[in-house]
Amino acid sequence: MDKERGNTQKKRNSSLYLPEVATLINKREMTPDDSFFEFQLKNRSLGHLPGQFAEISVPGIGEAPISISSPPSKSRKFEMVIRRVGSVTGALHALKVGDSAGIRGPFGAAFPMAALKGRNLLFISGGIGLVPARSAILYALEHRQDYKDIIILFGCREPAQRLFTDALAQWQKREDIIFHESVDRTNGAPWHGNVGVITTLLPKLGKVNPVDTYAIVVGPPVMYKYVIMGLHDMDFSDDHIILSLERRMKCGVGKCGHCQMNDKYVCRDGPVFNYDRIKHLQEAI
Amino acid sequence: MEILKISKEDFNSFIDEKRTASAPLEGPGDSISGHAEKWKTIGVVKKGANFVFAELNSAAELCLDYDVTVLPPKKYFLPPKETLLKFIPKKAESYAAVNHPGPIALIGVHHYDLAAIHLMDRAFSEGERDEHYMKRRENSVLIGIYPTKHYKYRFSSSVIRGQFRKAADIMLVAMNGFFVVEILTEKGKNYLQGAELQENDFSLADIEAAANKIKDDQKIPLPIELVPEFLEKNHDHSAWDYFGGKCFSCASCVLVCPTCYCFDVRDEVDLTLEAGKRVRTWDSCMLEDFALTGEGFNFRAGRGARFRHRIYRKGKHLFEKYGYFGCVGCGRCAGSCTAGIAGPVKVLKYMLEHKQ
Numbered sequence: 001m002d003k004e005r006g007n008t009q010k011k012r013n014s015s016l017y018l019p020e021v022a023t024l025i026n027k028r029e030m031t032p033d034d035s036f037f038e039f040q041l042k043n044r045s046l047g048h049l050p051g052q053f054a055e056i057s058v059p060g061i062g063e064a065p066i067s068i069s070s071p072p073s074k075s076r077k078f079e080m081v082i083r084r085v086g087s088v089t090g091a092l093h094a095l096k097v098g099d100s101a102g103i104r105g106p107f108g109a110a111f112p113m114a115a116l117k118g119r120n121l122l123f124i125s126g127g128i129g130l131v132p133a134r135s136a137i138l139y140a141l142e143h144r145q146d147y148k149d150i151i152i153l154f155g156c157r158e159p160a161q162r163l164f165t166d167a168l169a170q171w172q173k174r175e176d177i178i179f180h181e182s183v184d185r186t187n188g189a190p191w192h193g194n195v196g197v198i199t200t201l202l203p204k205l206g207k208v209n210p211v212d213t214y215a216i217v218v219g220p221p222v223m224y225k226y227v228i229m230g231l232h233d234m235d236f237s238d239d240h241i242i243l244s245l246e247r248r249m250k251c252g253v254g255k256c257g258h259c260q261m262n263d264k265y266v267c268r269d270g271p272v273f274n275y276d277r278i279k280h281l282q283e284a285i
Numbered sequence: 286m287e288i289l290k291i292s293k294e295d296f297n298s299f300i301d302e303k304r305t306a307s308a309p310l311e312g313p314g315d316s317i318s319g320h321a322e323k324w325k326t327i328g329v330v331k332k333g334a335n336f337v338f339a340e341l342n343s344a345a346e347l348c349l350d351y352d353v354t355v356l357p358p359k360k361y362f363l364p365p366k367e368t369l370l371k372f373i374p375k376k377a378e379s380y381a382a383v384n385h386p387g388p389i390a391l392i393g394v395h396h397y398d399l400a401a402i403h404l405m406d407r408a409f410s411e412g413e414r415d416e417h418y419m420k421r422r423e424n425s426v427l428i429g430i431y432p433t434k435h436y437k438y439r440f441s442s443s444v445i446r447g448q449f450r451k452a453a454d455i456m457l458v459a460m461n462g463f464f465v466v467e468i469l470t471e472k473g474k475n476y477l478q479g480a481e482l483q484e485n486d487f488s489l490a491d492i493e494a495a496a497n498k499i500k501d502d503q504k505i506p507l508p509i510e511l512v513p514e515f516l517e518k519n520h521d522h523s524a525w526d527y528f529g530g531k532c533f534s535c536a537s538c539v540l541v542c543p544t545c546y547c548f549d550v551r552d553e554v555d556l557t558l559e560a561g562k563r564v565r566t567w568d569s570c571m572l573e574d575f576a577l578t579g580e581g582f583n584f585r586a587g588r589g590a591r592f593r594h595r596i597y598r599k600g601k602h603l604f605e606k607y608g609y610f611g612c613v614g615c616g617r618c619a620g621s622c623t624a625g626i627a628g629p630v631k632v633l634k635y636m637l638e639h640k641q
Contacts, residue, residue, distance in 0.1 A: 014382035014384055014416065015369060015370065015382035015383075015384055015416055015417060016413045016414065016415060016416065017369045017370060017382070017417075017550070017563065017565075018370060018380055018381075018382045019377065019380050021377045021378050021380075022377070057377070057552075057563075058375065058377075059372035059373065059374055059375060059376060059377055059379065059380060059552065059561060059563075060372070060374030060375055060552050060554045060561045061552055062550075062551055062552045062563075063550060063552075063563070064579065083579075083580070085579035085580050085581075086579045089579065100376075100377040100378060101377050102377045102380055220580075220582075221582050221584075246578060246580075246582070247576065247578065247584060248575070248576050248577055248578045248579075248584070250548070250549060250550045251548075251550065253412060253413035254412055254413075255408065255409065255412075255413075255415060255546070255548075256547055256548050256549070256550070256568070257546075257547030257548070257568070257570060257575075258547070258549075258568075258575060258576060259576075260570075260594070260598075260602075261584065262597070262602070263597075263601065263602040263605060263606070268412065282520050283584065283585070283590075283594075
């Protein structure tokens with residue numbers, strides 16, 4: 001299945017590292033560590049596809065690769081959920097509505113949404129993996145008639161770390177979506193749902209046709225191996241498993257070397273990979 | 286294109302004239318401001334017991350009879366630290382690209398370093414073109430020379446072919462008080478305008494013999510075409526634990542490597558807090574945090590895995606991507622390694638001798 005790519009950044013004579021200006025138009029806290037950001041570019045839409053990322057920067061602090069969580073349909077606006085883990089993400093968290101940031105991108109290979117038309121989609125998202133997955137989930141829901149069953153599984157460490165809680169509640173209610181959710185532990189919070197790692201949700205699905213279904217898996221590095229084992233138990237073939245991987249990145253364009261995994265540059269050859277194409281790479285999963 | 290010759294004295298006086306001359310408008314120069322700039326003339330000079338590429342104050346400093354330079358000439362195209370952007374802190378509207386390299390001539394670049402530059406040209410021009418590197422290259426003239434001195438770690442004959450000629454504008458062959466001058470590009474021809482070039486009267490056979498006079502002591506122990514598959518089959522070879530156990534993760538091998546181009550990007554702010562710049566610096570996959578993500582996942586935490594990655598990048602990944610072996614056989618890594626293990630010849634020999 002071929003990778004899909006959005007409009008790449010416009011050619012610049014001066015420097016491919018020169019960011020454009022994006023204005024923060026909306027921001028809210030989702031968890032103590034994760035905040036939702038909505039940005040708007042001055043003169044154009046970002047032109048991304050579901051699953052792509054952008055390099056976002058604060059001048060004087062630095063630049064970081066961040067997944068885009070909105071579908072392409074939002075015109076000149078795009079959304080991100082940023083976890084505060086270091087200096088750049090810390091500076092982004094300090095931005096106020098009306099402030100600006102630098103943006104380069106979109107970068108990377110997208111989820112092959114067009115090629116998945118007419119199939120069942122099984123989204124398996126762990127923790128902050130819901131952020132890139134959401135761009136594809138919302139795209140699929142906007143084009144609901146193009147896909148057969150849409151199954152969404154979401155898991156995170158504890159109830160306080162749930163992201164997009166409004167969307168989760170909606171998906172729970174919708175009759176044209178199969179939705180299951182789990183937390184690894186309740187940590188004392190009120191919780192009536194499933195407790196256990198995300199793979200404990202797979203048996204709840206009953207019979208899923210592995211030939212007509214594609215699994216889209218995004219989560220922390222430790223999750224992939226176990227989810228793939230679970231999917232194999234459900235008779236999924238490797239080419240029906242689509243992953244989005246995380247790596248350290250600097251340039252976003254396959255040059256700086258940080259994200260390299262065997263001979264692949266995750267920033268450019270990925271971050272979305274068909275498992276069949278990378279299962280032989282020892283540095284992948 | 287053409288083969289001529291020039292006496293070494295005439296060559297030196299020409300270089301001295303050139304050092305103070307302006308670069309032509311249509312050729313290398315600052316096309317943005319529209320005025321010609323002085324050539325920056327770089328050559329190989331002696332520094333203590335070693336040789337280095339440095340800016341010439343006089344052509345008399347040139348030492349073209351050398352074994353190897355401490356650092357490859359890569360530093361003129363991908364500087365150890367360079368400014369990519371300037372900005373006012375916290376003001377994203379203020380980002381501005383910095384990219385106005387002046388004309389530069391490099392004199393005395395060995396063929397393996399030229400092969401390395403050709404590989405870097407491929408890496409920085411393919412896909413998203415890196416104008417910071419490419420403009421420096423476009424504004425440069427490379428005058429190559431075939432080695433005239435032996436270097437005990439060199440094995441370039443077993444890993445490079447003719448690709449060095451794709452980077453060179455001019456190749457020199459040292460012969461009896463003369464340089465035979467092979468002009469390979471229009472840029473090279475323009476640069477040499479005004480030089481006391483004479484008709485070449487050395488036979489091609491003699492030139493060939495002089496160019497290949499220095500034989501390497503070392504060679505890669507298997508044909509380079511077989512290396513990618515050999516590495517592919519030996520991902521779990523005991524060599525990685527063995528060399529990983531000896532490696533200090535000091536990154537010397539990467540610092541001196543002419544084909545290592547991985548980099549870091551970070552911001553620096555003036556003490557006034559009123560101006561800042563985004564800089565690119567050399568980085569190394571041998572350092573522990575090279576693949577460490579913000580969330581604390583390290584995808585190449587072990588020294589053995591990092592050592593393997595460096596060897597795979599040279600012997601497999603770059604080779605498969607660009608069609609040229611990713612190591613040019615300069616031997617600098619072997620010569621600079623604190624633990625005495627970095628040289629690809631040593632690594633491949635060990636792997637062959639300790640088959641699993």
